[in-house]
Amino acid sequence: MKDNQLIYGIRAVLEAISANQPINKIFIQKGLKGDLFKELESTIRKSGLSASYVPIEKLNRITRNNHQGVVAQISPVQFQDFETMVEKILSEEKMPFFLLLDQVSDVRNFGAIIRTAECCGVNGIIVPKNGSAPITDDTVKTSAGAAFNVPIAKVDHLKDALFYLQSSGISITAATEKAENDIYSIAFDQPTAIIMGSEEKGISPSILGMVDHQAKLPLLGKIGSLNVSVACGVFLYEVVRQRQG
Template identity: 65%
Template sequence: MEQEHHIFGIRAILEAIRNKKEIDKVFIQKEAQGNLMKDLLGALKKENINFSYVPVEKLNRITKLNHQGAIASISPVKFYDMETLINQVTESGKMPLFLILDQLSDARNFGAIIRTAECTGVNGIIVQKAGSAPVNGDTVKTSAGAVFNIPICKVEHIKDAIFYLQGSGIKTVAATEKTEDSIYDINFNEPVAIIMGSEDRGINPSVLKIVDEKAKLPMYGTIGSLNVSVACGAFLYETVRQRTV
């Protein structure tokens, strides 16, 4: 059964998977058992669909209908193929600007970033299938509808996306405190992809090892870091500033 951006029930979710619906995430009741549930878990793993185990109370808050211990969150947007999008942008003659989000998990932060990205001319946002924030009602609302105007790509591994961007002549810049280089030392007036990390862990160390450059924002207060959507805005508008002077 489908209602707004959710599908309820194991059989309904399995049917959605077979029909290639854009499933963002599936919530599974903790300790759920049975052959049908095993079939669902097998399908989720085979298709590399993001899922997590949650208390039954969370499922009951989403719906009062019979969910059978499983609820799927359906994306309101269609995702783009990353390689196709990058090729289209590089061949268009535009100065490429991409944004990579390394397992950002909060839907409202995701929406705020999408809104800023759309306003600053980002050509596409790249996220990892597993562990990333869903595109749900909160995302749509906080993006002020910008989620419908900017291409979003889901990939198996962030590192593969970085290698493809680099192979396409696009510099990768990681926003991280683990560097001595300031954002104002970086040249953004060239093809570039900016990488932002998750709210709690930042960018994965294995990702930091393969990027072209790293940059940090100067901090003068007692708090050691900014909200990721605010930091992302600073990086994107420094890019705009450099490209418009």
């Protein structure tokens, strides 16, 4: 991690949270005590931020500065407020196009997905606060800078985001190999959101139970799955193909 992406010290991290800085993750030294530390823990919980308790040796590797037992990693990209982002897109676009990612945790896959999403005209990307890949320098590099062009929102729970989108007239299609129908049987000539899951776990069953459509990609070879960024590209470009046809 680069020092210009780090905030260190309990008070400095508290101030960063208060100022709504785009924090990817907070690293806290194991065994830390004191009233100020308790205030930090409480603030992290209320803010829904991700925190890890680590040995002091890891913090010393992250930064040579006086970290006082706490280091926060700052995202190079400012995240959007979910509802504000959605309402703005709905007011500006006749055929809004969203992408949701359920537990996609690899930063390079995330970057590649953002790049493809930007090329396909996706209006907004939605990810959960917990379990999602952070936006790092590697993410931005892999996205070829597209991370600065596509609005990205973090939400506490994807279920709430799905409900909000559906109540706003957005049809949700989940990419899953468990589907009976393939992607080419789904009509995308309507306000649409595509949801992709992680390569390891796919989309969680509770999310699959909420979507409007489930679709799979036909796989004609011996390998049973595609890299998530490649699969995402196929799904997004099918939306583009239908809308341009």
